[in-house]
Amino acid sequence: MKKNIKNLTLPELQEYLVSVGESKYRAKQIMLKIFVERIESFDEITNIPKTLRINLSENFDISSFANTKSQHSSDGTIKYLFELKDGSSIESVLIPCEYTEESKRNRKTLCVSSQAGCALDCTFCATGKLKFKRNLKASEIIDQVLTVEKLTKSKLTNIVFMGMGEPLLNYDNVKRAVELLTNPEFQLIKKRKITISTSGVIPKIIQLADDKLPVKLALSLHAPYQELRMKLMPSAEKWKFEKLIESVEYYYRQTKTPVTFEYILFEGLNDTISDIKLLSKLARRVPTKINLIPYHTIEFTNPTGFSAELKPASKGKIQWFRMELLKNGVQSFQRTSSGLDIDAACGQLALKSLNQSNKQ
Ligand code: SAH
Ligand code: SF4
Numbered sequence: 001m002k003k004n005i006k007n008l009t010l011p012e013l014q015e016y017l018v019s020v021g022e023s024k025y026r027a028k029q030i031m032l033k034i035f036v037e038r039i040e041s042f043d044e045i046t047n048i049p050k051t052l053r054i055n056l057s058e059n060f061d062i063s064s065f066a067n068t069k070s071q072h073s074s075d076g077t078i079k080y081l082f083e084l085k086d087g088s089s090i091e092s093v094l095i096p097c098e099y100t101e102e103s104k105r106n107r108k109t110l111c112v113s114s115q116a117g118c119a120l121d122c123t124f125c126a127t128g129k130l131k132f133k134r135n136l137k138a139s140e141i142i143d144q145v146l147t148v149e150k151l152t153k154s155k156l157t158n159i160v161f162m163g164m165g166e167p168l169l170n171y172d173n174v175k176r177a178v179e180l181l182t183n184p185e186f187q188l189i190k191k192r193k194i195t196i197s198t199s200g201v202i203p204k205i206i207q208l209a210d211d212k213l214p215v216k217l218a219l220s221l222h223a224p225y226q227e228l229r230m231k232l233m234p235s236a237e238k239w240k241f242e243k244l245i246e247s248v249e250y251y252y253r254q255t256k257t258p259v260t261f262e263y264i265l266f267e268g269l270n271d272t273i274s275d276i277k278l279l280s281k282l283a284r285r286v287p288t289k290i291n292l293i294p295y296h297t298i299e300f301t302n303p304t305g306f307s308a309e310l311k312p313a314s315k316g317k318i319q320w321f322r323m324e325l326l327k328n329g330v331q332s333f334q335r336t337s338s339g340l341d342i343d344a345a346c347g348q349l350a351l352k353s354l355n356q357s358n359k360q
Contacts (some may be wrong), residue, residue, distance in 0.1 A: 001085060004248035005141035006034065007176070022052055034062065038146065059086075064143040070151065080148060084140060088116040088133050090164055092144045092154065104349075109158040114145045114174055115165025120199055120235045121222075124264060124310050127164045129301040130263040136165070144189065146180060159194045167196050167328075168204035175213060182214050191304035192216055196260065202239045205247040209254035217251055218260040218291070219244075223270050224278035231265075231306060249286045258287040264295045265313035271321055280328035290325065290332035293316055 008016065013027040026048055035046045042057040060088050073242040078094040090113040116167055118125070119132035144163075159181065161167040174196065181189045189201045191214035198205065199220045208217065223229035226241035236244075248259050261283070281291060295312035304308075313321070318334060325332045 002059060002061045004137060004139035005030075005047050005056070005066070006142050007137055007179070009179070010178070017041045017052075020055060022055075026052065031186070035146075035180075035188065037302055038150065043244040045110055058133070064137070064140045065147065067146060068151070077193065078148075080144070080151075082140075082147070084116070084135075084136075090116050090136065090140070090144075092148060092163055094148055094156075099156055107158050108154065108156050109144060109160055110148055110156050111160050111162045112141060113160050113163035113165055114141060114167035114170050118165045119169070119202035120233070122199065122233045123236075123347065124222075124232065124266075124295060124298065125279060125302075125305040126175045126298045126301050127265075129303070130164075135170040135173055138173045138180065141177035142180060156189065156259055157193060160197065160218075161195065162197045166199055166201065168208070171204050171207065175211065178213055178215055192257070194259070199233055199235055200239045200244045201235075202243055202247045205251055205319070206246075209247075212255060216257055216260070217248075217255075218262055219248060221261040221279075221282075222264050224275050224282060226276060228270060245282060245285060258289060259287045260291050262291045264293045264294055267308070267311040267313045267317065267319050271313050272323065275312055276321065276324045276328060280325060280330045283325075283330040290330060292322060292334045294318060294334075 005013070010031060012026055012031065014024045017026050018024055029047055030045060033039045033047075037044075039045060040062060041062075042053045042062065043353040064084060065082045066085050066087075069081045071081075072080045073079070073113075074212055079090060080094070082092070083089050092113060093111040094112060095109045096107075113136065116133035117125045117130040117133050122130075125164040145156060145159065162173065169270045178194055178196075180186070181193045181194065194207070194214070195216045195218050196213075197218040197220060205217070205219075208215070220233070221229070222232050226236065227239060229236040250256075251259060261279075262268070263279070279290065282288075294315075295310065297310070297312060298307075322332050322334065
């Protein structure tokens, strides 16, 4: 299989061009054509010699996807299914208005996947039930963004790594994609408009802090103490609670960027006054925003055991939880349930049949 040209950084493309006897400065011309003009075939790069166009098409691919399907929800959310060239599939979700606050109405957020499947097997997650297939290449991450912009004929403003997979277990490719997407020359996504959500891969949270990638960090906390967290997320056995919070404190010290704690509310499990007290204590250790997430049941994956017992907290309970956090001096917000009718909630992606949808 040919290498996708979008996996190369500018210096890497320059190096390739020099190795085939071409001038270094052509690399920039090629990249601008691809990322700004969005050409889809090397033939369209008319400002380079024909011999180079032929060389590029013989050695590289431009597009990552063999096939794209989409499914529209009544609230404006669109779910995309991308078939990769090796036959695996991934999903992205376009959320035209992610949060309820007035000021954020103009956002166009794409929830992207970083892996096909996921190895971490969180009890509440549909992607986890698919098991791990493979890491996505940087080009496959970038192409989720470019393809959705092309299909919707509009610009995305925000990217969240909350689709399929654990982005920090595919660190190098995610970093490559983020660096390209935030490169001001290509005007794709503004710095800090990309959020990486992690289940808590401690060594990579530290690396992210040291690398100072221009992103925001969201931590899927879901439980305010180790024992419950371990029940919900088996990976917590390896990446323990106290060390995890310390890594987040380190991240804040290095980047001065507040971290979001994601917290799915499960009825009768993590929704008590004592959970609120513990959560408030954590929120005071490091500047955070808490994102209260309604649980989207995953009955369609036929869960068993503890997974099958999980119940969403009621709307009233979520409101109460939010008010109690506020009484403890902690701000929280609630993600809207966009796309629920097509199971398009971020983090709930499991390639449920898209047979009814249009081929594009
Ligand atoms: N692997 C990363 C990013 C993908 S999951 C992570 O775990 O953070 C993105 C978010 O969706 C996470 O906060 C995850 O906990 C949440 N999520 C997963 N399954 C969900 C479900 N069934 N209902 C609500 N949120 C879910
Ligand atoms: Fe993987 Fe995140 Fe799902 Fe857990 S919640 S299984 S880490 S995608």
